[in-house]
Amino acid sequence: xxxxxxxxxxxxxxxxxxxxxxxxxxxxxxxxxxxxxxxxxxxxxxxxxxxxxxxxxxxxxxxxxxxxxxxxxxxxxxxxxxxxxxxxxxxxxxxxxxxxx
Amino acid sequence: xxxxxxxxxxxxxxxxxxxxxxxxxxxxxxxxxxxxxxxxxxxxxxxxxxxxxxxxxxxxxxxxxxxxxxxxxxxxxxxxxxxxxxxxxxxxxxxxxxxxxxxxxxxxxxxxxxxxxxxxxxxxxxxxxxxxxxxxxxxxxxxxxxxxxxxxxxxxxxxxxxxxxxxxxxxxxxxxxxxxxxxxxxxxxxxxxxxxxxxxxxxxxxxxxxxxxxxxxxxxxxxxxxxxxxxxxxxxxxxxxxxxxxxxxxxxxxxxxxxxxxxxxxxxxxxxxxxxxxxxxxxxxxxxxxxxxxxxxxxxxxxxxxxxxxxxxxxxxxxxxxxxxxxxxxxxxxxxxx
Numbered sequence: 105x106x107x108x109x110x111x112x113x114x115x116x117x118x119x120x121x122x123x124x125x126x127x128x129x130x131x132x133x134x135x136x137x138x139x140x141x142x143x144x145x146x147x148x149x150x151x152x153x154x155x156x157x158x159x160x161x162x163x164x165x166x167x168x169x170x171x172x173x174x175x176x177x178x179x180x181x182x183x184x185x186x187x188x189x190x191x192x193x194x195x196x197x198x199x200x201x202x203x204x205x
Numbered sequence: 206x207x208x209x210x211x212x213x214x215x216x217x218x219x220x221x222x223x224x225x226x227x228x229x230x231x232x233x234x235x236x237x238x239x240x241x242x243x244x245x246x247x248x249x250x251x252x253x254x255x256x257x258x259x260x261x262x263x264x265x266x267x268x269x270x271x272x273x274x275x276x277x278x279x280x281x282x283x284x285x286x287x288x289x290x291x292x293x294x295x296x297x298x299x300x301x302x303x304x305x306x307x308x309x310x311x312x313x314x315x316x317x318x319x320x321x322x323x324x325x326x327x328x329x330x331x332x333x334x335x336x337x338x339x340x341x342x343x344x345x346x347x348x349x350x351x352x353x354x355x356x357x358x359x360x361x362x363x364x365x366x367x368x369x370x371x372x373x374x375x376x377x378x379x380x381x382x383x384x385x386x387x388x389x390x391x392x393x394x395x396x397x398x399x400x401x402x403x404x405x406x407x408x409x410x411x412x413x414x415x416x417x418x419x420x421x422x423x424x425x426x427x428x429x430x431x432x433x434x435x436x437x438x439x440x441x442x443x444x445x446x447x448x449x450x451x452x453x454x455x456x457x458x459x460x461x462x463x464x465x466x467x468x469x470x471x472x473x474x475x476x477x478x479x480x481x482x483x484x485x486x487x488x489x490x491x492x493x494x495x496x497x498x499x500x501x502x503x504x505x506x507x508x509x510x511x512x513x514x515x516x517x518x519x520x521x522x523x524x525x526x527x528x529x530x531x532x533x534x535x536x537x538x539x540x541x542x543x
Contacts, residue, residue: 106216106417108246115209115241116269138417140214143243145267153263160260162248165216165419 105204107132107139108166112147112154112173121172127192128170131200140166146175154178168204208233208240208541209270213247213261213277217388217417221293221343221465222277224366229274232537245280251298254326258282258333272541275337282333289540290337291364294347294464295330297392299323300354301462301487307392331355341536343465344488350464362536363529368447368468379452380440381410382513383481386469389418389426394459396429397483397502401459403433404506407513412453413441414469447472454520455479455512459505462487474524481508492524 109129113122129139144161146154158178163169169176169184176184187203210226212219226242233240245264247257261282267273273285281290294301302308303323313319334340334351340359342348351357383402387395395413402411415423430439456473463486473480474492482489483505484498499505512520531539 108216114269115243115267116207116239138216140216140244142214142246144245145243145265149265157260157263160253160256160263161246162250162253162257163246164248164250166246 105137105167108169109141110171111143114145131195207270208272210242210274211280213280214244288337291341293343299326346488347464363533365466366468368472381412382454383457384412384453386414388416389422392461397459400502401505405509410438457481477521479522
């Protein structure tokens with residue numbers, strides 16, 4: 105499956121969300137998926153501004169679009185999902201499969 | 206100094222862009238420059254080019270960075286006062302393919318209305334690209350296109366990625382005489398290669414390296430293989446290691462108006478192995494000898510037969526040397542200002 109993980113943090117910041125997205129990507133790749141982490145630095149934008157931008161971006165050739173940040177729901181895609189917080193130490197395959205369900 | 210490298214990428218395309226970004230980031234790191242690579246989505250839909258450019262445009266400026274390096278289309282639309290752009294193509298549908306069968310896919314209205322739509326995209330590309338302090342392009346063909354379509358000057362850089370050596374060597378013998386690669390998009394014209402193969406006198410085989418692509422195009426190609434009764438002569442398989450790739454006789458491509466070189470093709474050419482392309486294959490026509498360029502399926506079939514009958518020495522091909530003013534490493538060092 106082709107999976108887009110969307111991160112909204114700014115470059116040169118080292119926040120937990122970014123690290124968790126990287127951990128999630130690694131887990132999904134070990135399960136044989138093709139994963140790309142996209143960085144759209146909109147974390148501090150107003151909700152309506154972020155939505156306006158996100159609604160124009162296209163992820164059509166990805167099967168799933170996921171993020172820990174609820175802003176991801178502004179993306180127009182049939183399979184877009186906010187993934188709940190998880191423990192980076194031990195991601196079970198079942199948990200990762202749940203992200204793609 | 207802080208550098209952000211922004212790469213426009215889709216699921217099915219963008220490997221060259223990614224490799225170039227990693228290359229630049231590695232060079233920056235050796236110079237102790239803080240560098241971060243970010244990926245932005247782009248989907249090659251001729252109806253939504255302007256929408257996507259607008260979205261890139263609205264993304265807030267990355268103020269923390271002293272330099273923004275953009276790679277691929279349309280990453281150059283990001284805003285920054287100190288911006289350098291690397292390009293492998295413009296909007297294919299509105300430039301390389303506009304006057305071809307593939308360009309017609311985005312022409313819905315009258316000719317004048319379609320031309321107006323195209324003019325808006327060209328104006329937009331020109332206005333935004335003018336903000337870049339320097340523009341680097343992958344081929345001379347693309348440099349001329351930028352000058353002709355947008356009136357912009359750019360510099361040709363050696364942006365073609367080296368073919369990956371990461372894959373393990375295997376002792377498996379080549380499964381075919383000819384080899385090509387595809388993401389299944391119609392403008393790659395694998396169908397034309399199949400037609401040529403069906404016309405050869407020699408029962409030569411073709412190995413098609415399959416890269417991720419649209420499923421509907423993949424299915425269409427498979428049904429074409431069956432229709433032409435080529436199932437036993439065409440093998441669709443995975444990418445190969447450089448060692449295994451070079452076991453094959455000739456790299457063959459029919460891509461329409463290519464604006465960049467495939468790394469596999471360049472590996473073949475560098476080793477003086479045969480590469481065949483079409484007379485309308487864009488950038489390929491810059492470097493291949495005239496005798497290796499074919500105008501249609503019949504002449505390509507003839508060329509394939511001639512290759513099969515040729516001796517090992519006759520099969521060798523000399524490519525026009527790729528001459529670049531400066532090596533990529535020097536350009537990057539210059540760009541990041543160290």
